[in-house]
Amino acid sequence: MTAAVETGLTATIHGDRVSLLRVLGPAHVWALGVGIVLVGEFTGWNFAADKGGALAALIVCWIVGLLYTSVAMIDSEVTSTVAAAGGQYAQAKHIVGPLMAFNVALFLVFAYTMLEVSDAILLGDTIVAKAGVEGLTHNSFIAATIVVLAWLNYRGVLMTLNVNFVITAIAYVSIVILFFSVSPWTQGAVLKLNELVTPGNALPYGWIGVIAAFQFGIWYYLGIEGTTQAAEEVRSPARSLPYGTMAGMITLLIAAAMTWYVCASLMPWEYLGITYYPLWDAGKLTGSPLLENLLFIATLLAALASANGCINDAARAWFSLGRDRYLPSWFSAVHPKYRTPYRSILFLLPIALAFAFIADLNQAITFSILSGVLQYTFMSINIMMFRKKWPLGSIRRGYTHPFHPLPAIVLFCLCMVTFFAIFLGFGSQLIAMTVFYFLISLWFHFYRYKFVRRGDQFSMPWPKPQGY
Amino acid sequence: MWMAINYACWGISVLLALWMLYDWFKIDTTYSEDVLTSSREGELEAVSEKHRI
Numbered sequence: 001m002t003a004a005v006e007t008g009l010t011a012t013i014h015g016d017r018v019s020l021l022r023v024l025g026p027a028h029v030w031a032l033g034v035g036i037v038l039v040g041e042f043t044g045w046n047f048a049a050d051k052g053g054a055l056a057a058l059i060v061c062w063i064v065g066l067l068y069t070s071v072a073m074i075d076s077e078v079t080s081t082v083a084a085a086g087g088q089y090a091q092a093k094h095i096v097g098p099l100m101a102f103n104v105a106l107f108l109v110f111a112y113t114m115l116e117v118s119d120a121i122l123l124g125d126t127i128v129a130k131a132g133v134e135g136l137t138h139n140s141f142i143a144a145t146i147v148v149l150a151w152l153n154y155r156g157v158l159m160t161l162n163v164n165f166v167i168t169a170i171a172y173v174s175i176v177i178l179f180f181s182v183s184p185w186t187q188g189a190v191l192k193l194n195e196l197v198t199p200g201n202a203l204p205y206g207w208i209g210v211i212a213a214f215q216f217g218i219w220y221y222l223g224i225e226g227t228t229q230a231a232e233e234v235r236s237p238a239r240s241l242p243y244g245t246m247a248g249m250i251t252l253l254i255a256a257a258m259t260w261y262v263c264a265s266l267m268p269w270e271y272l273g274i275t276y277y278p279l280w281d282a283g284k285l286t287g288s289p290l291l292e293n294l295l296f297i298a299t300l301l302a303a304l305a306s307a308n309g310c311i312n313d314a315a316r317a318w319f320s321l322g323r324d325r326y327l328p329s330w331f332s333a334v335h336p337k338y339r340t341p342y343r344s345i346l347f348l349l350p351i352a353l354a355f356a357f358i359a360d361l362n363q364a365i366t367f368s369i370l371s372g373v374l375q376y377t378f379m380s381i382n383i384m385m386f387r388k389k390w391p392l393g394s395i396r397r398g399y400t401h402p403f404h405p406l407p408a409i410v411l412f413c414l415c416m417v418t419f420f421a422i423f424l425g426f427g428s429q430l431i432a433m434t435v436f437y438f439l440i441s442l443w444f445h446f447y448r449y450k451f452v453r454r455g456d457q458f459s460m461p462w463p464k465p466q467g468y
Numbered sequence: 469m470w471m472a473i474n475y476a477c478w479g480i481s482v483l484l485a486l487w488m489l490y491d492w493f494k495i496d497t498t499y500s501e502d503v504l505t506s507s508r509e510g511e512l513e514a515v516s517e518k519h520r521i
Contacts, residue, residue: 151487459509
């Protein structure tokens with residue numbers, strides 16, 4: 001500290017502690033959530049058509065939309081009360097217990113890091129596809145994406161999410177422009193939905209195809225729950241988090257519906273189910289160079305926004321684990337000038353780079369989806385325990401979700417269906433991941449937990465839970 | 469042009485990675501570990517929440 005006084009850097013330390021900076025508002029929360037998710041409209045959701053046909057992609061759009069609406073409502077209630085970095089990790093720690101919290105934090109880090117890897121690979125592949133130059137590989141674009149965004153995150157959360165707001169808004173507006181450019185109110189002029197989706201080919205594999213399509217239907221909304229990672233950096237968590245999350249969910253439901261309608265009306269399901277660029281292809285099929293280029297740029301921006309938000313969220317989950325000594329406390333350092341979890345950002349950077357260079361897109365995104373669905377399953381159990389231990393009226397809530405326990409039951413049932421769908425397509429990965437979380441839980445329980453300061457980890461000034 | 473962008477991406481990546489490593493070293497040697505890891509969860513809530521429903 002003496003050296004710091006000498007260099008004059010202490011001016012950046014506020015009070016006795018260096019903590020994350022509370023500078024964000026609801027728009028940043030929206031930018032974080034929608035920014036992570038919107039790439040799913042530009043690629044990913046369309047593989048649902050390969051599993052079950054174009055109509056299956058629409059059915060899962062709405063049913064998985066229900067799953068995520070439940071996620072958003074449940075998350076908004078709990079996070080408006082447990083406003084700490086780490087989001088669902090902090091929720092699990094206070095409501096379920098340390099072992100669950102450790103697992104949830106790993107779900108978060110895996111889900112976001114693997115999604116970041118997928119985004120970087122997508123961005124690199126999109127540029128290579130556009131360039132069409134022999135000898136050009138995606139590696140440099142992947143490296144630039146991950147390093148530049150890590151640098152942005154390192155330099156401060158406000159600029160990071162301001163950038164995310166702008167690029168997410170541009171990508172979103174491009175979908176709206178595409179939608180209105182193809183005269184959606186007139187079938188036959190540009191769109192040919194009635195010719196491409198007929199009673200004969202709407203569900204080519206029947207209802208089992210719809211079940212199988214759940215796995216990719218997750219792409220429409222994967223990551224909206226990431227808004228909660230900003231809990232410690234928003235000025236008014238009780239107001240901003242529910243508002244930003246619910247606004248984000250509404251935005252995504254509209255984008256998903258527009259995307260399906262345009263793409264299913266321009267491409268046969270056999271092609272729609274295998275292309276990596278459904279919206280870019282839709283732009284090409286309109287015959288307008290302007291729309292084609294707009295959708296190309298929007299695909300890149302959506303991938304950038306998603307990777308940016310993922311770096312933000314994965315670093316905060318890792319940082320929270322360090323702060324509670326679930327991992328070495330070295331990871332809990334906050335940059336005294338930029339007020340970011342800089343060591344966590346730097347630690348996860350080479351891991352993301354390594355996966356991006358050696359993994360393929362399908363593997364990376366399957367691990368991300370698996371970790372995400374494990375997390376949603378936890379959330380359905382978590383809210384039941386939260387309402388039981390701290391009923392309405394016992395603690396202050398920024399938001400109270402309606403129809404409890406219906407959203408929790410719906411969420412749990414849909415998670416089970418999604419696990420079955422993943423088992424159909426990626427059974428070995430599902431088993432491998434389950435074994436990994438089991439072994440890491442044993443390590444935490446028998447070795448790591450003795451380093452945790454047990455009294456310090458429960459930080460919310462709540463009354464004792466009912467029944468204790 | 470694309471190959472030039474390709475090399476520029478490598479260059480930017482290396483420069484920014486080096487800058488982050490330099491800043492990391494500078495911060496870690498300037499401040500004590502106690503200061504850097506002094507963040508605590510829920511501090512603001514502990515002050516503002518009274519739980520009078």
